[in-house]
Amino acid sequence: MIDVDANRKRFYEILRATGKCGVEEVLAGLEALGFFSAPASTRFHLAEEGGLCQHSLNVYDEARLIKVLQCRLRPQLEARLADDSVAVVSLLHDVCKAEVYKKEIKHRKVNGKWEDYEGYAVDYSSFPLGHGEKSVIRLLRWGLDLTEDEMLAIRWHMHAWSLSDSPEDSANFNKASERCPLLAILIAADGLSARILETS
Numbered sequence: 725m726i727d728v729d730a731n732r733k734r735f736y737e738i739l740r741a742t743g744k745c746g747v748e749e750v751l752a753g754l755e756a757l758g759f760f761s762a763p764a765s766t767r768f769h770l771a772e773e774g775g776l777c778q779h780s781l782n783v784y785d786e787a788r789l790i791k792v793l794q795c796r797l798r799p800q801l802e803a804r805l806a807d808d809s810v811a812v813v814s815l816l817h818d819v820c821k822a823e824v825y826k827k828e829i830k831h832r833k834v835n836g837k838w839e840d841y842e843g844y845a846v847d848y849s850s851f852p853l854g855h856g857e858k859s860v861i862r863l864l865r866w867g868l869d870l871t872e873d874e875m876l877a878i879r880w881h882m883h884a885w886s887l888s889d890s891p892e893d894s895a896n897f898n899k900a901s902e903r904c905p906l907l908a909i910l911i912a913a914d915g916l917s918a919r920i921l922e923t924s
């Protein structure tokens with residue numbers, strides 16, 4: 725079971741330690757949206773109370789380790805991968821999901837018998853603006869001082885999953901990938917969290 729209060733405390737500490745302008749407004753906005761009790765998904769990973777914050781912290785832990793290894797192999801990367809940026813994009817890449825999961829009674833068959841259980845359904849109606857782009861816009865509206873690399877990493881963190889059939893989308897994603905090592909770190913950390921740390 726996820727320790728929601730301990731995770732909230734850790735999340736606050738890491739984000740405040742970045743010293744970024746706008747952090748307090750971001751924390752207040754996340755509280756208002758229910759970010760710290762939200763699940764990470766309806767059923768794929770951490771579909772439980774506090775799952776979204778747990779996922780964000782998992783991505784942070786993964787991203788820090790990946791950064792260290794990559795900088796050991798290519799020391800010149802260090803200047804493009806500030807610790808504060810790694811923290812910001814890891815903790816805040818999925819703020820788009822803060823309010824989209826609603827509790828719902830679902831049905832499942834266990835040993836041949838149907839039973840009710842409390843699960844989650846998704847509802848994008850409060851602010852239907854996409855995924856990574858919604859996170860970036862939400863953070864900017866709260867006044868967070870994001871760098872261009874941080875915006876690119878958050879915007880494109882879903883990798884191929886967020887690309888439409890539009891060639892413009894692919895071209896933008898490819899350009900962002902070429903110039904932004906922070907994006908590669910976030911994509912790797914997000915995938916490893918969901919597929920290794922968060923599987924039962």
Ligand SMILES: [Fe+2]
Pocket residue numbers: 817818855881882
């Ligand atoms: Fe995401």
Ligand SMILES: [Fe+2]
Pocket residue numbers: 779783817818914
């Ligand atoms: Fe994620």
